[in-house]
Amino acid sequence: MTTPVEVFRALHHGRAPQDPLVLPGPWDAASARVFEEAGFPALATPSAGVAASLGYEDGSTPADEMFAAVTRIVRSVSVPVSADVESGYGLPPKELVARVLDAGAVGVNLEDSEAGALKDAEAHAAWLAEVRAEAGDRLFVNARVDTYVRGVRDAEETIRRARLYVAAGADGVYPILAPPDHLPRLRASIEAPLNAVFHPDGPSLTELGRLGATRITFGPGLLHRTMGALRGVAAEL
Template sequence: MTDLRAHAETLRELHGKEMLVLPNAWDAVSATVVVEAGFPVVATASAAISAMLGYPDGQGAPWQEMFAAAARIARAVPVPVTVDAEAGYGLPPRELVDRLLDTGAVGCNLEDTDHQAGGLVDAGAHAEWLASVRSAADDAGVPIVINARVDAFLPSSGIAEPDRLAEAMRRGRLYRDAGADCVYPIGVRHKRDLAALVADLACPVNGNTGDELDLATLRDLGVARVSYGPRFYRAAMDDLKTRVRELIQAT
C-alpha cells in the first residue's frame, strides 16, 4: 500500500508540472517499451486491450479479463499505471477501487457513456458516483487519480454539435467538483473548443492530438495531460498486416 500511495502521489503531481504525455499501452511488452523510451507513467487503452482479448470496445470484455491485463502491465513496469476502466463495469465504487488497487494501478479513466442504453448517463447521477469512487479511494488510503471522461463531443452522445461545448463544460464542472483530478473531454477537434474548456474548468484537462491540436498547441493551451488511446496499437496492427501480406506474396 505504501508503494501504491507513492505512485498515486507521483501521478497526481505529474498533472501539475510539464504536460504529461501518455502513449497508451495494451500489454506488458508495449508498457515496457513506453517506460524504456523514458515516459514516467503507463496508461492503458481499453479499446486496444479489448481487441487483444477478442472482445468489442465499450465494456464488451469481462471486467475480470480487463483487470487481469492491467495487472500484468503493472507488474511489468516500475512506474505508476493508470487504467482505462471504461464506465466502471457496473461495479460498486468500493469494489471498483479495491479491484483497481489489486491490479497495482493508481489511476483510472471513468467515462459517462451509457453502454447499455446508448447516449450519456445522467450527469448529476454520474457526479454522485464519481464522488463515491473518490470517497472509496480515500477510505482505502490510496489517493487514486480519477480522470473523468466527458463524452459529449462523441457522435454516440446524441448531443447536437452546437450544444456539445456547453454540455461538456457543464459535465466537466460537475465531475471536477465531485472529486475528479482531471477532466477528459474526448473527441474535441478544434483549438477554440479546447481552449474554452481549459479556461472554464480551471483544473487539469486531458486532450488529444489532432489536425488543429499538435503537442505544441496543446502545451500552449495549458493542457495537463495528453493520451493516445488505441492509436499505437492500431498502428502496430497495420504494420503487421502490411508485413504478413508482403510475406504471403513472396511465398
C-alpha cells in the same frame, strides 16, 4: 517516501503549456515495456486497445479480463500506470476501487456514458463522489466527458458536466474528441487538468499543450499504428 500515485498526480501540475504530460497507451505487457524503455514517466491503458488485444469489441471486455490485463501491464513496468475502466462495469464504488487498487493502478478513467447514451450528469457526479470517498488519495480519478462522442457538440454542456465532476472529487477531466478549437475555452472554464486525445492528422503534441491540454493520451491509436506496421511485415513475409 513518495508513492506512485503521488508521483503520478504531481506529473499533472506545474507544467508549461508547451510541455503537456504525454501518456502512451499500452495494450499488453510487451508494449508497456517498450514505452517505459523509451523514457515515458507514466502510462495510461486504453480500454479499446486492451479489448482489441484480447479479441473483443470496444466496450465488451468482461471486467475480470480487463482487470487481469491491467494487472499484467502494471507488473511489467516500474512507472505508474492509470487504467481505463470504462464506466465501471456496473460495480459498486467500493468494489471498483478495490479491484483497481488490487491491479496496482494509480489512476482510472471513468466515462459518463453507457450503452451508447450519456448518463444523467448529476447522478454520475454523485457516483464519482462515492468513488472518491472510497479511494481517498490512493487514485487519480480522470472523469471522461462523452458529450462529443455522443454527438453533443455544445462546449457549455461539456463544461457543466466537467465542473460537476471536479466538484465531486475528480482530479482531472477528459472531454474525449473535443475539437482542438474548443480546448482554449474548456481550459479557461475548468479548474482541473485537461486530457486531450492525439490524432496523427490533428495538432502536434506541443500544439495541443498550447491550446490547453495538460495531458495527452492516444486511445487505441498506438495499437492501430502497430497493427498497420505488422500488416506490412506480414505482407512482406
